[in-house]
Amino acid sequence: xxxxxxxxxxxxxxxxxxxxxxxxxxxxxxxxxxxxxxxxxxxxxxxxxxxxxxxxxxxxxxxxxxxxxxxxxxxxxxxxxxxxxxxxxxxxxxxxxxxxxxxxxxxxxxxxxxxxxxxxxxxxxxxxxxxxxxxxxxxxxxxxxxxxxxxxxxxxxxxxxxxxxxxxxxxxxxxxxxxxxxxxxxxxxxxxxxxxxxxxxxxxxxxxxxxxxxxxxxxxxxxxxxxxxxxxxxxxxxxxxxxxxxxxxxxx
Numbered sequence: 001x002x003x004x005x006x007x008x009x010x011x012x013x014x015x016x017x018x019x020x021x022x023x024x025x026x027x028x029x030x031x032x033x034x035x036x037x038x039x040x041x042x043x044x045x046x047x048x049x050x051x052x053x054x055x056x057x058x059x060x061x062x063x064x065x066x067x068x069x070x071x072x073x074x075x076x077x078x079x080x081x082x083x084x085x086x087x088x089x090x091x092x093x094x095x096x097x098x099x100x101x102x103x104x105x106x107x108x109x110x111x112x113x114x115x116x117x118x119x120x121x122x123x124x125x126x127x128x129x130x131x132x133x134x135x136x137x138x139x140x141x142x143x144x145x146x147x148x149x150x151x152x153x154x155x156x157x158x159x160x161x162x163x164x165x166x167x168x169x170x171x172x173x174x175x176x177x178x179x180x181x182x183x184x185x186x187x188x189x190x191x192x193x194x195x196x197x198x199x200x201x202x203x204x205x206x207x208x209x210x211x212x213x214x215x216x217x218x219x220x221x222x223x224x225x226x227x228x229x230x231x232x233x234x235x236x237x238x239x240x241x242x243x244x245x246x247x248x249x250x251x252x
Contacts (some may be wrong), residue, residue, distance in 0.1 A: 001223050004029035004048040007075035011058055011115060012085030013051075014040045016037035016183040017134065020211020021082055021218050024075055028219060033071045035084070058085055059106045064114035073213050077126060077172065080222040081119040083156075088149035101148045108152035113159060120167050120168075128170035130222040133160045134214070135177045137237055157233055164231030172220045172230035179237025182208040204239030 003025055008213040021031050029184040035054045054070045056063040071078045091100065093163040116131050123129035136153045141149025157175045180199055181187025201206045217236050220226055 001028050001155075001219050003065075003080075003219075003222075003224075006079040007029045007071055007077045008032045008073050008082070008114075008227065009078065009079040009119070010034045010082045013082075014053070017083040017178065017181060017194055017211045017214050021215045022051055022086060022119075024215035024219060025080070030080070031075050033067070033147065035067050037048060053109060055104065058111035059103075059116055061114040061117075063120040064111065065152055067115065068118040075116055077127050078122050079127075081129070081131045082134065082218055082222075083132065084152075085111065085201060086134065086136075086148050086149075090145040091143065093147040095149070104148040105152045105155075109155045112156060116159075116163060116173070120163070120171050123171045124167070129172075130226075131160075131163070131171060131173045132218050132221055133157070133173070133175045134200060135160075135175045135233070137177060137179045137235075137241070140177065141241075160233075161231045168230060172221075173224070174226075174229060174231070175233045176214060177218045177233050177235045177237065178209065178214055178219070179241070180208040180216065181236070182210060190227065202242045203237070204242065207238065208237060209236055 006026045008030045010032060012018040012024045014036045018034065022034050025032050028115065032051045033054055034051055035056045035058070037057045039055060040211050041055065043200045051077030052074060054067055056067045058064050058067070064066050068078060072089050088104045112133055119129065119131055137156055138146060138150040157177065160173045167173060180203060182196065196208070200206065214236055217234050221229060221234060
């Protein structure tokens with residue numbers, strides 16, 4: 001897909017899924033601004049040639065607005081916003097502090113709203129645009145150990161549906177619901193290579209998704225080929241997670 005002359009913002013775009021999305025849009029010809037709360041620990045890779053970095057904490061609405069303004073200042077336009085920044089540490093809901101719960105919800109739900117609101121204000125005055133929320137299957141099923149995160153991601157999907165209706169027809173808002181993804185930090189998250197292999201085996205496709213899989217979904221949803229798609233949730237999870245009860249039914 002050709003994104004030459006287009007300007008794209010990817011929050012949390014310096015590593016993992018966000019980095020994959022940013023590099024994919026660059027490869028398609030776009031000019032890309034990524035943001036994070038901290039400067040990258042290492043220089044961005046060769047895949048990031050042409051990518052600009054902006055330091056900001058999207059939980060602060062003023063910094064979210066500054067990110068959008070930075071894109072306008074550098075590129076003169078804003079066509080696509082990918083709200084990718086998010087995450088949460090595993091912690092039992094019974095013992096997590098109220099402050100931690102609030103921070104998780106701010107990062108995964110409130111911050112994307114701040115960025116989307118600022119982006120919409122610009123897009124409504126121009127030729128329109130596309131806003132994509134990166135959500136998680138944690139928001140579609142029980143999320144023990146990350147309850148606040150799952151609840152925030154469920155809210156993010158609903159937020160996209162509401163914004164899609166409010167901001168139509170100039171701005172389209174969609175959600176990419178991501179399942180298990182293999183990134184540079186996955187082994188630590190899942191507990192090692194053996195645990196990753198077991199998790200991948202439970203996915204009908206036989207593997208975890210890659211950042212490129214998520215990026216391809218974003219490239220499609222932000223393109224003219226998806227011009228009639230808004231308020232939709234695109235599942236990128238390889239068919240879901242195999243229910244445990246089927247193991248007994250299959251004689252495994």
